[in-house]
Structure formats: C-alpha cells, structure tokens
Amino acid sequence: MVLHGREAEEAAVAGLLARAWAGHGGALLLRGPAGIGKTELLDEAARRARTAGSDVRVLRATGTEAEAVLPFAALHLLLRPVLTAARLAALPAPQARALRGAFGLDEASPDDRFRTGLAVLTLLSDLAAEQPVLCLVDDVQWLDPSSAEALLFVARRLGDEPVALLLAARDGLPGAPAADPAPGLPDPLDLPGVPQVRPAALTPDAAGRLLDDRAPGLDPAVRTRLLDQSAGHPLSLVESVRALTADQRAGRAPLPCELPVPGRLLAAYRARIEDLPEARTALLVAAAAGGGHPGEIREAARALGAGDDALPAAERAGLVTLTSTAVHFRHPLVRAAAYQGADPRDRVAAHQALARVQEEAGGEPDRAAWHRAAAAPGPDEDVAARLEAAAESAWRRGAFAASAAAARRAAGLSPRPADRARRLLSAAQVAVTTGRVAEAGQLARQAAELTEDPGVRGLLAMVRAAVEDVGGHPRTAACLLLDHAEPLLEHDTPTAVSLLVLAARSAWSAGDAVLVHRVADVAGRVRPARRETTAPGAMAQLAAALRTAEETGGTAVPAPVPDGLAASLAALRAFVTDVLHHNPGSHLVRLLAADCAVLLGDDDAVLALATAEAARCRERSTVLSLPEVLHTLAQAHLTRGRPDAAAAIAAEAEATAGSLAGVAAATGPHPARRLTAVAARIAARTAALAGDDEGCRAALDRAAGVTGDPTGASGPATLALLDLGQGRHERALLRLEDARRAGAPAAAALLPATGDLVEAAVRAGVPERATAPLAAFTAWAGATGQPWAQAVALRCAALTGPGERAGERFAAALGHHRAAARPFEEARTQLLYGEWLRRARRRTEARPLLRHAHETFERLGAAPWAERARAELRAVGDTAPSAPAAPADPFAVLTAQERAVVRLAAAGTTNRDIAARLFLSPRTVEYHLYKAYPKLGIGSRRELATLKDQGTP
Known part of the structure; x- marks a missing residue:
C-alpha cells in the first residue's frame, strides 16, 4: 500500500531499519494526533521487514487504556511469542527470575526493577544473534508505566544490536476507561534520547492522491468538498468516503451536513456502532477488557445478553479484526467510541461481567480488581482490599508505578479514613523508593490529615523526611523523625528504632550537635536497648568529647583526654563489629555502621562494609542505594593508596549513570545524577592529589551541577588538599576552619583532614591556630588505637x-x-x-x-x-x-563505558556479568571491547591481563 505524502516519515523509518539490519539499532517515536497515519507507518515498517527477508523477526504490541495500570501488560504482549522456557533459561539467572516475576510466572522481588529492563535487553540481544528484530509498539501513551520504563531502558541501548524499536504515540487523549487517572506517574511520552518524528497534515496534493487511491471516480465537486473539510487529515478523509453512498460519491445525492472531519471522528464511529445493535454490547465489553482474550470477552458479553455472532458482525462492519488470541479495534478511536458512547450503567455492567469471568478463571486477580474498581459507584472496602492486594503484587514484581496507582485508587475507595491513610502511605512509600519525591510528599501530607495513629504517622514521617533530605534540609528531616519517634518508644519499638537511625544520620549530616544529642537522648530511652540505638548516643558522646578536647586543648598541656571519649568509641566499635561479623541488619543499619567505622578511623571496617554493601547493591540491582555506597568505597580505596581501584569505581559510576540516564525521569534524586556526582567527586579528589586546579574545580562544579550541593561533604577537605599541595597554605587553613565551624559533627567528620590543617597552619606561620584541633585529634587518635x-x-x-x-x-x-x-x-x-x-x-x-x-x-x-x-x-x-614526562594514559582515549568495560574485563569478569553490572547487553560489551582494543594497542582480551599487571586498569 502506498503511503501518500509520507516520504519524509518513510525515509526516517527506512533509515532506522537499515541501520538496525547493519547491526546499529535504535528507536524512533512517531507522535501526533489520532488518525494522522502513525499506525499505517508501523504497518509499512512491518511490510518492509518482511520484504527484507524471511529472517527478520517482528514483535508487535498495542497499548490499551484498560491495561494502563496492569504491571508489564504491554511488555508481556510484545514478548509473548518468544517467551519460551528455553529462551528464559538462556538468560542469566537473576534476569530470568526478574522477567518471570514481572510476568507473574514466578516469585518476584522489588529489587528487580532495573533488572527487568536488562532482561528484556538481553532477550532481544539473544534473538538478534539469530535474526534481526523489529519491535513495533502502538499507542505508547497507554502503556503501563512499568512496560514504558523497561522499553525506554532498552531503547537507549540498541546501538550495537540488530534491533529496531518503532513506537507510535497519540497526543491529546480521551479518558481511560478501566484505569484510574494516576497523577504523578511518569509520562510515557517522556522518552529522553529517543528521536521523534511528527507526521503533519497531508499537503493538498498528497491528500488528493490518497483520496483518488481510495475512491477513484469521485464527482469533482464531492472530491473538492472532502479535501477542504478533511484539512489534510488522512483518517478523516478515508472515513468521509466510507460514510458516503454510491449516489453521494457520484454527486447525485446531497452530502451529509456533517462529515467525519477530525473533530467529529469519534462521533462518526459512535454512529456506526449505534447502527449495529447486535454488536454494541460485545464492542463495549471488548473496549473495557483492553487486551483480554476473545473467549473471555465473548463469555462476558454473553452474560450481558450478546449473541455469539456479535463480534463477527462487528468484524464484517470493519470495526474490529478477530484473531485466536485478541480482538483488534480498527483504530483506537473505535475503541474510545465503543466505551465512551455507552451508557454509564452499561459500562459498569461490562466491568462487572469481566470481573466475574476473570475471578471464576482464577488466573488474573489484579485485572479483576481493576474491573471491580471501574464498576464501583463509590467507596467499597471489598474492592479497596482487592486493589491493595494488587498494589502489593505489583510491588513484588518491581512494577512500582502500577503499585502506587493501585494503592492510590484503593485509598480513594476506602470508606474509613484510617484505611485511606494507610493506603496513601503505601503509595507514598513506593513513590519515595523510586525517587518521585514530590509526589511522595504530596501523598504523605494527604495521609497525615486522615490519621492520628502514631505508627502510621511515624511511617509517614520517614517519607516526609526523605523529601526534606533530598531537598537539602537534613535538620528539618531529623526533627520530623524525632517528633514521631518519641510517641512510639513504648508501643512500636521497631518503627521507633528505624526513625531514630534515620534521624541520627540526618542530624549528623546537618552538623547540628544539639540535634545529635537530642537523638541520643531519645534513643537512650528505648527499652530494651537495641544495638542500633547505641550508635546515636555514642555519636553524640563522641561529638561532645571532641568539643571538650578542643576547648581544653588550648589551655592545658598536655590536654587531658575528655571523659566519655573512650566509652563512645567503644560503643561505636561494638556496633560496627556486630554488623560486620554477626548481624548485618537492614541497608540503613549497614550504612550507619559504615558511618561509625569512619568515625572510628577503622579503614579495614569501612572497606569491608562498603565492599559488601556494594556487592549487595549490584547483585540486587538496587541502584537507588548504590551512589552513596560507591562513594564510601572509593574514599576507602583512596585512603589505602589505591587510586586505580578508586578510578575503576568512578568509571563504573559514570558508566552506570549513562546506562540509567533514560530510566523513568524522576522528580527526586535520580540515581543517574547521583552516580555522576560520585564519579565527579572521586575525580576531584584525584585531581587535588595531582595538583590539577582546573580539573579539581571542574569536577566539583560537575558534582554540584547534578546535586545542587556546591561541594558536597568532602568538598572543603578536597579543596584544602589542593591548596596545600600548591603552596596556598593560608587558603587551605581557612577552608578547613570554616568547615569545622559548622558544628561538632562537622569537626568530627573532618578529623582525617587534621594533618592538612596543622601543616597549613605551621607553613602559614600561625601554628597556634592548630592547637585546639590537634588536641582533639590527638585524644581521638589515642582512644581509637x-x-x-x-x-x-x-x-x-x-x-x-x-x-x-x-x-x-x-x-x-x-x-x-x-x-x-x-x-x-x-x-x-x-x-x-x-x-x-x-x-x-x-x-x-x-x-x-x-x-x-x-x-x-x-x-x-x-x-x-x-x-x-x-x-x-x-x-x-x-x-x-x-620529573618524568606524564605517561600517556591509554584510557584517556576511551569513553566512560569503554573504560568501565575494559577494567572489569581485565579483572576477569565475563561479558555477561559485565553486562549485568553496567546495565548493558552482552553484545554491547563485546562491541566496547572491540572498539577499545585498537585504542589500547592490543589485539585480544588475553592482553588485558598485561595491562592489569602493569597497573594500568
């Protein structure tokens, strides 16, 4: 079929396919209003793929508004033809488990969020090793967010694969039938890094050729009127012709007063459905069902009085196409007309019938729950409970947006305020976990107005505190957490302890000694004492002891060791030892233990805790937690004199940031931005050591640009080291003095930089300014051992x-x-x-x-x-x-991802493991190595070991 007037769009699609068949795949989004010709361009791409040879595999899916809240619905539809047991078994085990969990075939974990996208990428890469692959996805605007996120993850990583992903999305949507509008969900059309093509209205010449092709021999006056009223809109033109009788086409009978021009297409489809009373109910059920199976649709329609010939009648009328597995509407506007044109009572009946059929089948409780929700006239605890279960199921599968949507809708259907608050809390927790902090804060505030339950309010405080922390207000976060921890001390100790652990880290980060002591006072009232609650008290005691050491250090020689110093360090050491060797606890507990190990100056413990936690994050793909852990690990390597290991971590952070840059743009601390900041701060420290003024400042500016923090916690110490190396002693001294004035916790955090402060003061000729800080450091050093x-x-x-x-x-x-x-x-x-x-x-x-x-x-x-x-x-x-000439750094010519891949390969990591760690496909890993070898002057992976032996990677 000729696509008239679409030469530019066809050229863009043809270019995408040609590059993909040559091994350099990619993605393209066709975007425009309904009926402009996007689906026809997808059909043309499928025809081109078939004519390119029988070895091209075509996978196709269409988003539906009824399934926009069902986790991974569109992704399952796309991959269903290739989801064989053998294909799944060929995937790396964690990826296979994530994909099976996403599709409800196995137990799933919330940690699988990013791994699911990686599994899809690996699956397509494996398929492409056998034959090129074309993925066609229509109506992207109605994809469930979990599918949209996974496909975007894939779309940005196809550059080295013979895979083409062609997407089509409609602007200006009607309301979704079965889906509850879910404000705050990621916009499925926000596809950074995916080029877009917007088909425009046809030119008069192209519209005339389309009309002549579809209806040759039209009366000239009729032809002119159709062209004028359609305004170059292809679907309007085709439907206008379809609506005319033979006499009207020949000019022997007057034309209708209202032709189906773009603004009236929906009404025209409604009129055609009204002319088919025997099919009307079945079409409504099919529209409400979204991607339901034909047998399921027939059974539900039959329960509403429709005959067995209802769907075939609709097919004969050109409104749907029937296959053994699906009911395909001729156009999304036909689906919208069937649903929106129905009486609201009939829509409710259709959803109730579908829910009953699915409940009797027993296979898809989540889908049935959403149909019950669409049919609910008002608050209904039974339906709310079903949706709450659907939210929990989506969470386990890593479909966080779907989980939040279900929890929100469940809250809206909850008759009792307490239940509504609890379900809003669930939605807020999901939102904050996935980095959508603005949405999380809004949901938490709504929930807080509905409940006085201290436990629920405490959990809401955790969400609100996370929002404050991300916004750069750790003091506000700590106060929130403390205010809600105290009422829970006797009634809900586990929640109180979690609040206190978070409060301790926030208060310490804020540098507020008074607040740290307040946390310690509350933590000291936990009975029986928990190991986590000993840490805040020890941190407060340490801060006080160091302040005392500074105050007495300038007046007494030798300065006395302050009371409490040894005891505080002993408590911290006991906590760290317990976490490290006996009871690792939660992620938050392990992070607190790493903080305490830094305060102990225990390099071995810091390295062990950070190494183990980084491994956990990588193994579980919990990249939201990875940035902070990688920064601690890199700092530990730098203090040990392992700049290469720190550089490898920086390369990993930068490469992973690049891989994640397109994942569901969040309103909060997106992991890609935080990983970029980690890489920048490591680079800044390395540049400071090397005396590279420009490089150090540029790296700190880069970190500030993605976090909003001018320097980060390590900034003053990094700049002071740079100044000291360059002989700017007074400036180095001032930087460290200013940083220490932020409070006792800040002074404690800067203990490792005391040697820089003392040397700067001595070389600046003012050794007396180092007396007090040195007294505190000396006392601390003696007590730590x-x-x-x-x-x-x-x-x-x-x-x-x-x-x-x-x-x-x-x-x-x-x-x-x-x-x-x-x-x-x-x-x-x-x-x-x-x-x-x-x-x-x-x-x-x-x-x-x-x-x-x-x-x-x-x-x-x-x-x-x-x-x-x-x-x-x-x-x-x-x-x-x-001074030796600066050796040529062979890695300077490599991209960030090439550096990361080469370093991991040199360490003996397999291609599949590298791919999983850096969120790439195995083929992309091979491609990066292939590109890197000539740049490094080597010819094979075996020679990487030589570089490693030389200390280069």
Missing part, C-alpha cells in the same frame, strides 16, 4: 612542638605507619622528617626517607608532593630523578 591516626598525631606534634623532640616524634610516627596502610600519609611523614633532618644537617639519614617519599608520591600521581620531595633530594645532594 588506629596506627595511621597515631602516626599523623605524632607527625603533627613534631611540627608544632619543641624542636628537640621533633626527631623522636617523627621516628615514632614512622613506626606506627608501618602498621597501617595509608601510603600517602606515610610519604608525607617521610617528606617532613627528611626536611627536618636536612635542616639539622643529617643529610645521609634524610636521603632514603626522601627517596621513598618521592617514589610513593610518583606512584600515587601526587605531582606537587613529588616535586617537593625531588627538591629536597636535590638539597641533600642526591641525584634526584627529573
């Missing part, structure tokens, strides 16, 4: 104390360094000791220290520090190696 901290404390004492004891303190510091694993700090101690020895004219003793420091700085890429060591070597008469 951490060798690296004791070494830094002794180094700082050597810099600030009496000169006659400096050498003794430097030597003692080096002894502690040997029991630690912070090479950068050890090299700094060696450099400063070497400088002191040179000034004391003990050059022979200084040389090995300076050489070792120089070698370490070079290995770590700390250029300004290496230059200082080199200058000191020259001063002691050593043959100092000149």
Whole structure:
C-alpha cells in the first residue's frame, strides 16, 4: 500500500531499519494526533521487514487504556511469542527470575526493577544473534508505566544490536476507561534520547492522491468538498468516503451536513456502532477488557445478553479484526467510541461481567480488581482490599508505578479514613523508593490529615523526611523523625528504632550537635536497648568529647583526654563489629555502621562494609542505594593508596549513570545524577592529589551541577588538599576552619583532614591556630588505637612542638605507619622528617626517607608532593630523578563505558556479568571491547591481563 505524502516519515523509518539490519539499532517515536497515519507507518515498517527477508523477526504490541495500570501488560504482549522456557533459561539467572516475576510466572522481588529492563535487553540481544528484530509498539501513551520504563531502558541501548524499536504515540487523549487517572506517574511520552518524528497534515496534493487511491471516480465537486473539510487529515478523509453512498460519491445525492472531519471522528464511529445493535454490547465489553482474550470477552458479553455472532458482525462492519488470541479495534478511536458512547450503567455492567469471568478463571486477580474498581459507584472496602492486594503484587514484581496507582485508587475507595491513610502511605512509600519525591510528599501530607495513629504517622514521617533530605534540609528531616519517634518508644519499638537511625544520620549530616544529642537522648530511652540505638548516643558522646578536647586543648598541656571519649568509641566499635561479623541488619543499619567505622578511623571496617554493601547493591540491582555506597568505597580505596581501584569505581559510576540516564525521569534524586556526582567527586579528589586546579574545580562544579550541593561533604577537605599541595597554605587553613565551624559533627567528620590543617597552619606561620584541633585529634587518635591516626598525631606534634623532640616524634610516627596502610600519609611523614633532618644537617639519614617519599608520591600521581620531595633530594645532594614526562594514559582515549568495560574485563569478569553490572547487553560489551582494543594497542582480551599487571586498569 502506498503511503501518500509520507516520504519524509518513510525515509526516517527506512533509515532506522537499515541501520538496525547493519547491526546499529535504535528507536524512533512517531507522535501526533489520532488518525494522522502513525499506525499505517508501523504497518509499512512491518511490510518492509518482511520484504527484507524471511529472517527478520517482528514483535508487535498495542497499548490499551484498560491495561494502563496492569504491571508489564504491554511488555508481556510484545514478548509473548518468544517467551519460551528455553529462551528464559538462556538468560542469566537473576534476569530470568526478574522477567518471570514481572510476568507473574514466578516469585518476584522489588529489587528487580532495573533488572527487568536488562532482561528484556538481553532477550532481544539473544534473538538478534539469530535474526534481526523489529519491535513495533502502538499507542505508547497507554502503556503501563512499568512496560514504558523497561522499553525506554532498552531503547537507549540498541546501538550495537540488530534491533529496531518503532513506537507510535497519540497526543491529546480521551479518558481511560478501566484505569484510574494516576497523577504523578511518569509520562510515557517522556522518552529522553529517543528521536521523534511528527507526521503533519497531508499537503493538498498528497491528500488528493490518497483520496483518488481510495475512491477513484469521485464527482469533482464531492472530491473538492472532502479535501477542504478533511484539512489534510488522512483518517478523516478515508472515513468521509466510507460514510458516503454510491449516489453521494457520484454527486447525485446531497452530502451529509456533517462529515467525519477530525473533530467529529469519534462521533462518526459512535454512529456506526449505534447502527449495529447486535454488536454494541460485545464492542463495549471488548473496549473495557483492553487486551483480554476473545473467549473471555465473548463469555462476558454473553452474560450481558450478546449473541455469539456479535463480534463477527462487528468484524464484517470493519470495526474490529478477530484473531485466536485478541480482538483488534480498527483504530483506537473505535475503541474510545465503543466505551465512551455507552451508557454509564452499561459500562459498569461490562466491568462487572469481566470481573466475574476473570475471578471464576482464577488466573488474573489484579485485572479483576481493576474491573471491580471501574464498576464501583463509590467507596467499597471489598474492592479497596482487592486493589491493595494488587498494589502489593505489583510491588513484588518491581512494577512500582502500577503499585502506587493501585494503592492510590484503593485509598480513594476506602470508606474509613484510617484505611485511606494507610493506603496513601503505601503509595507514598513506593513513590519515595523510586525517587518521585514530590509526589511522595504530596501523598504523605494527604495521609497525615486522615490519621492520628502514631505508627502510621511515624511511617509517614520517614517519607516526609526523605523529601526534606533530598531537598537539602537534613535538620528539618531529623526533627520530623524525632517528633514521631518519641510517641512510639513504648508501643512500636521497631518503627521507633528505624526513625531514630534515620534521624541520627540526618542530624549528623546537618552538623547540628544539639540535634545529635537530642537523638541520643531519645534513643537512650528505648527499652530494651537495641544495638542500633547505641550508635546515636555514642555519636553524640563522641561529638561532645571532641568539643571538650578542643576547648581544653588550648589551655592545658598536655590536654587531658575528655571523659566519655573512650566509652563512645567503644560503643561505636561494638556496633560496627556486630554488623560486620554477626548481624548485618537492614541497608540503613549497614550504612550507619559504615558511618561509625569512619568515625572510628577503622579503614579495614569501612572497606569491608562498603565492599559488601556494594556487592549487595549490584547483585540486587538496587541502584537507588548504590551512589552513596560507591562513594564510601572509593574514599576507602583512596585512603589505602589505591587510586586505580578508586578510578575503576568512578568509571563504573559514570558508566552506570549513562546506562540509567533514560530510566523513568524522576522528580527526586535520580540515581543517574547521583552516580555522576560520585564519579565527579572521586575525580576531584584525584585531581587535588595531582595538583590539577582546573580539573579539581571542574569536577566539583560537575558534582554540584547534578546535586545542587556546591561541594558536597568532602568538598572543603578536597579543596584544602589542593591548596596545600600548591603552596596556598593560608587558603587551605581557612577552608578547613570554616568547615569545622559548622558544628561538632562537622569537626568530627573532618578529623582525617587534621594533618592538612596543622601543616597549613605551621607553613602559614600561625601554628597556634592548630592547637585546639590537634588536641582533639590527638585524644581521638589515642582512644581509637588506629596506627595511621597515631602516626599523623605524632607527625603533627613534631611540627608544632619543641624542636628537640621533633626527631623522636617523627621516628615514632614512622613506626606506627608501618602498621597501617595509608601510603600517602606515610610519604608525607617521610617528606617532613627528611626536611627536618636536612635542616639539622643529617643529610645521609634524610636521603632514603626522601627517596621513598618521592617514589610513593610518583606512584600515587601526587605531582606537587613529588616535586617537593625531588627538591629536597636535590638539597641533600642526591641525584634526584627529573620529573618524568606524564605517561600517556591509554584510557584517556576511551569513553566512560569503554573504560568501565575494559577494567572489569581485565579483572576477569565475563561479558555477561559485565553486562549485568553496567546495565548493558552482552553484545554491547563485546562491541566496547572491540572498539577499545585498537585504542589500547592490543589485539585480544588475553592482553588485558598485561595491562592489569602493569597497573594500568
């Protein structure tokens, strides 16, 4: 069939198919008003695929308004022809489990949200390895959000696959019949990264050719009127001709006063349905059923009095097409006319009949629940309970938008305010989990007005606090959590404890010592005491002890160890040990344990907790939790002198961010943005170490651009390290002093930067400004027993104390360094000791220290520090190696995803595992390796091991 006037659109579709058949697939969205010709373009693509050869596989699905709230309904319709047991078994086990769970074939987990999209990608990649694949999806505007999200995930990752995804969406929708309007759901037409083509009205010449093709021999006057009134709208033109009698076409009879022009097409279809009384009920049932099976539709229609010939009569009238598995409406407007043109009482009866049929079959309780909801005239607890169960089922399948919609509708049908509040709470929890924080806050506020139940209000406070945290208001979040934790201490201890754990992290993040103490006071009243509740008290006690140490540190020499310091650290250590070795607890508990391990200065515990939690997040695809964990893990590697490991994490974060960038754009902290910030902050720290002013500031600006936070928690310390390396000592000192003034928690968080503050103060000629912070650090280092901290404390004492004891303190510091694993700090101690020895004219003793420091700085890429060591070597008469030319970084020519793929491949990770970790298809992993090998000057995967041995990846 010739598509008149659609040359540009056909060229776009043909280009998509040609690129896909050549192995460079992609997606295209056709978007425009009803009847403009989008479906015909999809049909033409299918014809082109068939003429391209019998080896092209075509998969097709159409969204329906009745199924817009059913989890993964459209995706199942698209993939049903290829969902064989063998295909599913060929997928990686976690992906197969996620896909089976999404389609209700197996138990599912909420953690499968992103893994489901990855499973679809892998399935299509496997199919494409056998033959090119064309996926056609019509009426995208009515896709259920879970299907829309999965398809968008796939659409952005087809560049290396012989797969084409052609979508069509209508602008300007009528209301959905069986679906409750769900404000806040992701817009299915918001498809970032997918190009769009908008078919326009036909030109007069093209419209004339279409009319002549469909109705040759029209009377000229009739032809002119049809062209004028259709205004280039293809469907209007075709339906206008269809509505005319032979005499009207020949000009022998007057034309109707109202032809089915674009604004009246719906009415024209309604009139045609009214002319088929024997089929009217069956068409209504089919419209209400959405994608229901023909047998199910016939049975429901029969219960309403329709005869067995009803659907065949509609097919003979050209309104539907019947197959063994579906009833296809000729056009979506026919479906809308059948539903919206019916009497409201008939619509209710149709939904009730469909619900009964599905309940008797027993296979699709969620679908039946939505039909009951569509038929409910008002609040109905039985229907609300069914929808609540549907919401829980959707949650387990990772269909979060569908879960929220069902919970919202269940709330609307709940007769009792308490039940309505509970169900709104469920919807709010789903929304905040998926990053839709604005929607979550709105739902939580609505629920809070309906209940005085302390437990429900406490859970609502968690949602509202998450909204505040994301908005940059951790103090408000902590107060909310505390206010709702206290009433629950005696009645609902588990909820109270969860509130307190969150409050402790928010209060500490806010740097508010008073608030931290308030959290500790409330946590101390939990009876019996829980291990989680000991942490806030210990954190508050630690903050107070450090403040006392600072206050007394400038007046007493030596400063006394404040009361409570040892006890607070012992409590923190007991909590961390329990989580690490005995009872890992929830994700929140493990994050709190990692925070406490940082406060203990326990590098081993931080690394172990962060490594294990990152593995959990990757294995479960819980990317919403991944950014914070990866940042902690990268920092742990940097302190251990493993910049390559930190760079690998940065590459993973950046590559994963790129992979997730198109997933259901959220109004809140989208994981892609947060992962980008993680990569940027790691890059900033590395650049600071290297003395790269421009790179460091650009990376921090990049992080601020995606989070709204000017520097992030690590910003002041990163910029101070940059300034110190470049000799800007006063500026480094001011940065750290300003950051510490934020409060005792901030000062505690900056404890590891005390060595920078002391050196900056000494070199700026104001050592007295370091006295109080050093007193607190020294007390803390002694109480923790951490060798690296004791070494830094002794180094700082050597810099600030009496000169006659400096050498003794430097030597003692080096002894502690040997029991630690912070090479950068050890090299700094060696450099400063070497400088002191040179000034004391003990050059022979200084040389090995300076050489070792120089070698370490070079290995770590700390250029300004290496230059200082080199200058000191020259001063002691050593043959100092000149600054080596910066080695060409072979990875500089790789893209972010190529770097991530290469690093994982070099570590021995299989292609399928790399694909799962980076949310790519295995074929895309192969493609990235294929592109990377020539850039790296190697020819195979085996040679990556050589690069790894050289320390490059």
